[in-house]
Amino acid sequence: xxxxxxxxxxxxxKSGTSVKIECRSLDFQAxxxxxxRQFPKxxxxxxxTSNEGSKATYEQGVEKDKFLxxxxxxxxxxxxxxxxxxxxxxxxxxxxxxxxxxxxxxxxGTRLTVT
Amino acid sequence: xxxxEQNSGPLSVPEGAIASLNCTYSDRVSQSFFWYRQYSGKSPxxxxxxxxxxxxxxxxxxxxxxxxxxxVSLLIxxxxxxxxxxxxxxxxxxxxxxxxxxxxTRLFVKA
Numbered sequence: 001x002x003x004x005x006x007x008x009x010x011x012x013x014k015s016g017t018s019v020k021i022e023c024r025s026l027d028f029q030a031x032x033x034x035x036x037r038q039f040p041k042x043x044x045x046x047x048x049t050s051n052e053g054s055k056a057t058y059e060q061g062v063e064k065d066k067f068l069x070x071x072x073x074x075x076x077x078x079x080x081x082x083x084x085x086x087x088x089x090x091x092x093x094x095x096x097x098x099x100x101x102x103x104x105x106x107x108x109g110t111r112l113t114v115t
Numbered sequence: 116x117x118x119x120e121q122n123s124g125p126l127s128v129p130e131g132a133i134a135s136l137n138c139t140y141s142d143r144v145s146q147s148f149f150w151y152r153q154y155s156g157k158s159p160x161x162x163x164x165x166x167x168x169x170x171x172x173x174x175x176x177x178x179x180x181x182x183x184x185x186x187v188s189l190l191i192x193x194x195x196x197x198x199x200x201x202x203x204x205x206x207x208x209x210x211x212x213x214x215x216x217x218x219x220t221r222l223f224v225k226a
Contacts, residue, residue, distance in 0.1 A: 034213075034214075043203075043216065043217070043218040043219055044159070044203070044216050046213065046216075049213060091156075093158045093159075095159075102147040102149070102164075102207035102214055103147075103149065103161060103164055104149075104161070104205075104214055105161060106151075106158040106159045106160065106161075107158060108157070108158050109157070109158040
């Protein structure tokens with residue numbers, strides 16, 4: 001149980017284009033999903049908390065107009081990187097919370113390269 | 116600013132030894148604590164959760180929690196080369212539904 005998928009697993013796009021990443025909880029309903037970014041050899045950085053049916057809560061320093069998050073259902077959240085630039089190249093990971101214990105289950109991640 | 120502190124390592128142990136990973140946290144009222152394992156290039160994987168003081172064992176892993184000292188640790192018995200990874204300590208923020216992660220400790224198990 002507690003499986004989270006992400007799609008795509010990797011993507012290469014040109015500077016100035018937008019990229020959408022999907023995160024799905026496959027065998028449970030997740031009222032809350034989290035989006036992280038991780039640069040090589042660095043720690044996880046929480047970007048935003050996504051709640052089903054409401055606006056996402058962004059961490060300080062994360063541009064909400066650049067990183068659009070939609071949590072349309074209890075099993076799907078999407079992150080759209082708009083007008084991507086090479087500095088947005090990173091490993092983007094989503095996670096979903098199950099229950100009230102606080103345990104999070106991570107998707108396999110999406111490696112974004114902007115050329 | 117609530118924090119979770121870990122020694123970045125690397126921690127190197129020989130195969131078969133016990134690896135001891137430590138973590139301290141600043142939020143005195145935290146109730147939920149987690150250990151994640153992250154292999155290079157992969158996403159984190161939950162390996163242990165602990166909610167009350169004392170020890171919790173699961174196979175070769177033992178999590179230890181001391182809320183009075185704001186300290187949580189992970190012991191890995193009979194360490195294997197496949198245990199080589201970065202281990203992330205995480206603490207649930209009691210002020211919300213957010214989990215705060217430490218920067219991780221890199222563990223190398225030498226064959």
